[in-house]
Amino acid sequence: MIEYLIQSLFCFALFYLIYWTLLRSSRAYSINRIVLLISVLFSLLVPALNLNIGTSTIMGVIETEEIVEVLTVDKLRPIISEAPLEKTSTPFSFASLLKWSYLVLTGILLIRFLLQLLLLSFKQQKAEKIDHQGISLSLIDAPIGPFTFLNTIFINKSDYQSNRIGQELLIHELAHRKQWHSLDVILMELIQVFFWFNPFIYAFKKWIKANHEYLADEFVVNSGVAIHTYSEKLLHHTFPDKIPGFVSGFNHLLIKNRLIMLSKNHQKRPTTFRYFSLIPIIFTLVLTTAFDGTTFSDLRSLSEIQNDKSLEQPGTLYASSIIWSSENKKLYLHGKNIRVRHGDNDFSVNGRASYLGSVHYLVFNGTLVQPDQRINTEGMKCNVVKLSSANAKKKYGNKGNMGVVEITVAE
Numbered sequence: 001m002i003e004y005l006i007q008s009l010f011c012f013a014l015f016y017l018i019y020w021t022l023l024r025s026s027r028a029y030s031i032n033r034i035v036l037l038i039s040v041l042f043s044l045l046v047p048a049l050n051l052n053i054g055t056s057t058i059m060g061v062i063e064t065e066e067i068v069e070v071l072t073v074d075k076l077r078p079i080i081s082e083a084p085l086e087k088t089s090t091p092f093s094f095a096s097l098l099k100w101s102y103l104v105l106t107g108i109l110l111i112r113f114l115l116q117l118l119l120l121s122f123k124q125q126k127a128e129k130i131d132h133q134g135i136s137l138s139l140i141d142a143p144i145g146p147f148t149f150l151n152t153i154f155i156n157k158s159d160y161q162s163n164r165i166g167q168e169l170l171i172h173e174l175a176h177r178k179q180w181h182s183l184d185v186i187l188m189e190l191i192q193v194f195f196w197f198n199p200f201i202y203a204f205k206k207w208i209k210a211n212h213e214y215l216a217d218e219f220v221v222n223s224g225v226a227i228h229t230y231s232e233k234l235l236h237h238t239f240p241d242k243i244p245g246f247v248s249g250f251n252h253l254l255i256k257n258r259l260i261m262l263s264k265n266h267q268k269r270p271t272t273f274r275y276f277s278l279i280p281i282i283f284t285l286v287l288t289t290a291f292d293g294t295t296f297s298d299l300r301s302l303s304e305i306q307n308d309k310s311l312e313q314p315g316t317l318y319a320s321s322i323i324w325s326s327e328n329k330k331l332y333l334h335g336k337n338i339r340v341r342h343g344d345n346d347f348s349v350n351g352r353a354s355y356l357g358s359v360h361y362l363v364f365n366g367t368l369v370q371p372d373q374r375i376n377t378e379g380m381k382c383n384v385v386k387l388s389s390a391n392a393k394k395k396y397g398n399k400g401n402m403g404v405v406e407i408t409v410a411e
Contacts, residue, residue, distance in 0.1 A: 001327055007047035007289040012200035014285070015039035018278065019207065027264055029215045031275060036208050037184060040191065042282065043200070047289040102197075109193040120149050127154065135170055148176035150183075168225050168233050175219035181212040213254050214261050227262055234258060311356065311386040315342025319353075320378045322364075322407070326371035329358045331405060335378075342384055356386055360402035365409060381410040 019039065023032055127138035139157040146155050146169060153173045159165055176182070188205040195201050220230055234255055320335030332354045333340070339348045345355050362369040369375065384407045392400025 003327060004047050008043050009198070009200070011043035011047060011285055011289060012039075012198070012204075014281070015043060016200055016203060018281070022277070023275075024207075027214075027218075027261065028275075029211055029218060032211050033184070033208070033215065035275070035278070036204060036211060037187075040188070040201070040204050042285070044191065044195070046286060105196060106194055109196060113189060113193050123154065124149070124152050127152075128157065132160075132170065133167070135174055137170075146170075146173055148173045148182060150180075151177055153177055166233055168220055168230050171220045171223050171225070172216045175216035176212065179212075179215060179219075181215070184208050184212070210254050210257065213258055217258055217262055221262065231259055231262055309388075310343030312388055312391065313343060314383055314385050315340070315345070316410070317342065317382050317384050317407075318377075318380070319382075320376075322375040322377055324359060324362045324369055324371050324373065329360060329371075330354045331356050331359045331362065356405060358402075359386075359405045361392070361396065361399055361404040362407070363404060364407045375407075377409070383408045383410050 016039075019032075019035065023035060026032060123140055123142075124138065127140050130137050130139060135153065137155050137160070138152050139160055140154055141157055144154070144156055146153070146159075146165065148154070153170070153176075155165055185205075185208070188201070188208060192201050192205065217230070221227055316339075317333065318335075318337060318339040319333035320337075321333075323332050323334065324330075325332060332352055334352050336350050337348070338350065338353050340346070340353065340355060342355070347353075347355075364375055384405065387395065387400065387404045387406065389401060389403050392402075392404035394400075396404055
C-alpha cells in the first residue's frame with residue numbers, strides 16, 4: 001500500500017507540474033479536459049495494476065550486504081520448529097488508528113455524497129419545468145445561483161420571474177448541459193470520497209471546474225455573443241454561490257481568469273507539440289509504476305513463463321525467517337546465511353531475498369500461512385516447491401487457482 005501511494009503521488013506531482021507549466025494557459029479546452037481526466041485516472045489506477053509480465057527465474061528481488069560462502073547441509077543441523085511468530089499488534093496501535101480514521105471519514109464522505117445525489121434527484125422531480133426560447137429550465141424556490149446537473153438546468157424561480165437571468169447566462173448553463181460537465185465533477189467528487197487525503201485531488205478538481213467554465217464561455221462567444229458584452233455580464237452578475245459541490249454552476253471565483261482567457265479568444269491556438277510530449281512521459285510512467293519489480297532484463301514472453309516447470313521441482317532453502325508480505329504478495333527470506341537451491345536458482349546471500357515472484361497461497365508444514373506472519377526457520381533445512389495453477393487446484397481446490405507455494409522442514 002505504501003509503495004502504491006508513493007507511486008501514485010509521484011504520478012500526480014508529475015502531471016501537476018506538466019499541466020501547470022505547459023497547458024494551464026492553453027485555449028485547447030477540450031483537449032485539456034481529456035488531459036486532466038486522464039492524469040487523475042492514470043495516477044490512481046496504473047500504480048495499482050501491479051502487472052508482472054516477466055518474472056525472472058533468477059532472484060526477483062535480492063537485497064544483500066555481501067555474498068557469503070555456500071552453506072552445506074552439514075553446517076546446519078535441523079532443530080525443532082518453534083511456533084510461527086505472528087506480527088505483534090495492539091488494538092490501539094498507530095496503524096490501527098489510521099485505518100479506522102480513514103474508514104470513518106470515508107464513510108461520512110460517502111454518505112454525504114449519496115445524500116447530495118438524492119437531494120438533487122428530489123429537486124429535479126419537484127421543480128417546475130418551463131421552456132425558455134427552446135431551453136428547458138427547472139425553476140426552484142431555493143435562494144441559489146443557476147447551476148446544471150446532468151441534463152437539468154436549475155434556476156431560482158424569483159430570479160427568473162424578475163428577469164435577472166440574462167440570455168448569455170442561460171447559454172452558459174446550456175453549454176454545461178450539452179458537454180456533460182456534471183459527469184466530470186461527479187467523478188472527481190467520488191474519487192475525493194476515497195482519496196480525501198491526497199492534496200492533488202483538490203488541485204485537479206479545481207482545474208477541471210475552471211476548464212468547464214472556459215469551455216462554457218467559449219460556447220457563449222461562439223453562439224454569437226460579443227466578447228465585450230459577455231465580459232461586462234460576467235462582471236455584473238451577483239448571484240449567490242450556494243450550489244452543491246458536484247454540479248456545474250456560474251463560478252464567481254474564476255471571473256478574473258475567465259476574462260483573461262476570453263481576451264485571448266482571437267489569438268492563435270498553440271501547436272500540439274505540448275500534448276504529444278505527454279506520450280513518452282505516460283509510456284515511461286507505465287513501465288516504472290505498473291510493472292511489479294520488472295526490468296527490461298527480466299522480461300520474458302508469457303508462454304515461456306507458463307512453460308517454466310523448474311520451480312515445480314522440489315528445492316531447498318535455508319533462512320533465519322520467512323515472511324509473506326501482504327503488500328506485494330512476495331515471499332521474503334531473511335537472515336545472514338540465506339541459501340537457495342531451487343530450479344534454476346542457486347545462490348547464497350546476506351540480508352533479504354525473494355525469488356518466487358507473486359505468491360497467492362502459502363502452506364508451511366501443511367498449515368496455511370497468513371500474510372505478514374513471521375515463520376522462524378533458524379537452522380532448518382526447508383524443502384520448497386511452487387505448484388502451478390493446474391496442479392495446485394487439483395490438490396487444494398479453488399484456493400489453488402493462482403498457484404501454491406509449499407514449504408516443509410526436512411526431516
